[in-house]
Amino acid sequence: MEYSSDLTDKEWEMIEPLLPQKKKTRPPVWTKRQLLNGIFYQLKYHLMIFSIILLLIQSGCLLHISNSTSAIAQNFVS
Template identity: 65%
Template sequence: MAYSSDLTDAEWEIFEPLLQEILPTKKQTRPTNWTKREIFNGILYQLKNGCNWQDLPKDLPPYSTVYWHYKQWRASGVFEELMSVLHGQVREQVKKKPHWTTLIIIDSQAVKNTCNASVE
C-alpha cells in the first residue's frame, strides 16, 4: 500500500543516486531484507505522521530496522548532506548560485513608555 509520504518513482530516480553516493559504506554481514527505498519511506512516514516508531504500519519494514537506519544516517550527516545537495540542484534550476545564501536583517525599534508606567 502506498502512503502519501512515500517517494514517487520520479522522486526516487533523483534520490537514489544521491543516497548511494552519500551513504557511508558498511561491512555487509548478511543480505538485507529491505530496500533503501522501503526504509526511507518508513522514515518519511514517521516524520510526516509524528507517530511512535513502534506504530509504523506492518507493510513497512520493522520499526527497529527503520529506526536503526535513521539513527545511523542522522549521526553520519546523511540528511544534512542530502538537503545541501538537493537545495543546490533546485537553486541551479532557478539560475542561482548553488550554495546557500545568508541574509541578516536587524530591526530595532524604540519603545516609548506609556503614561501608565510606574515611576520609582
C-alpha cells in the same frame, strides 16, 4: 501498501544516486527506498500530531480538557 508520504518513482530516481552504495554483506531486510518511505511516514505522522497538539494549546482546548479531567479525577478519588 502505499502511503501519501511514499516516494514517487520520479523522486526515487533523483534520490537513489545520492545514497551510498551497499558494501558486500548479507542481503538487506528492507530496500533503501522502503527505509526512506518509513522515515518520511514517521515524519509526516509526528508532524501531524504535533500540529494538532499545537492547535489544541493555542485554542485553549487542551487547558479545558486538562481542567475537566482533573475535576473528574478529584470527584472520583473523593
